[in-house]
Amino acid sequence: MSTSALPYRPHNHDACVAQALADARAICQQRNARLTPTRERVLELIWQSHKPLGAYDVLAVLTEDGHNAAPPTVYRALDFLQQHGLVHRIASLNAFVGCTHAGKHHNGMFLICRSCGNVLELTAPNVAKAVSEAASAEGFQPEDVMIEIAGLCPACRAGAAHD
Amino acid sequence: MSTSALPYRPHNHDACVAQALADARAICQQRNARLTPTRERVLELIWQSHKPLGAYDVLAVLTEDGHNAAPPTVYRALDFLQQHGLVHRIASLNAFVGCTHAGKHHNGMFLICRSCGNVLELTAPNVAKAVSEAASAEGFQPEDVMIEIAGLCPACRAGAAHD
């Protein structure tokens, strides 16, 4: 049994953000992709917590920043970040979350707490294997696997028990 | 190796629809839920093919029908159908598809062909088990599992090979 994973345990979140930004810079440099100020700022905002953030929430902060931003500004930045595997879109929430496996090619599996909103990204080889086998059995060739699981995180389960 | 599953093989689709409607009637009767004409018509439209249908597509047909319908008409019918497990919402497409396991309590796993648009709903026990184990390992209590896999169905793989 493992110690609980990042979003679920108290941690220095500023370090999360710093690490994510540093990784992003390294990845973009390596790929000759341009992590422009707007893109970097959007990534920073997405990482402000482990809760997914909506595009229009990002837009609101950019506007507060004094940035003259419109929806395309945000969606373009998010597209860029997604393409480079720096953020993921959570389809069931229409929102975006920082990728905790940036750089590696992967399809995440997301545990979404319906109580606190935190999202944990996992890569579960057994799940990937089972999915791949199930698809193959039907002759289906998977390209993009999206797994989003809503439920209760450990902290919120504990909290709920105290009610 | 199995014979290919329903949406992938030529079949009498009218029979699909008829069966789905018959099942729906039975399920609703058994639960004292009212499958009103609007709800039944929406279900029938959703079942018009194995491709997911958007809410506003449904709305357009209802309007053609002469039904004085507005968005809430459709969304309410879809909510009802979802609650009774008669349709599923495909989050990655903002669209709805008929459930092929109606009545049974389940979370489907969807194989979505990016070429033809057909969707196959599976229940893969191995996947469910792996997901459940991966979540448990993090102390997470899953409630709603959403698995949507985009790729190529057997027919479209074959077609693509001929290009």
Place this chain on the structure above:
DNA sequence: TTGCAAATGTTATAATGTTGCAAATTCTTC
């Protein structure tokens, strides 16, 4: 038949996401 709950009609509005084009910036090549 009267009263209640469920379902529907109706209008407006919120939330999310896209298109198209022009201006500015950055990169490349000479």
Place this chain on the structure above:
DNA sequence: GAAGAATTTGCAACATTATAACATTTGCAA
């Protein structure tokens, strides 16, 4: 360094998806 190409951004309008709020009707039961 300057010209030209490609990428990025600004900006306005628009498209799509979904919900809120409240009045009205319908089905059912006491």
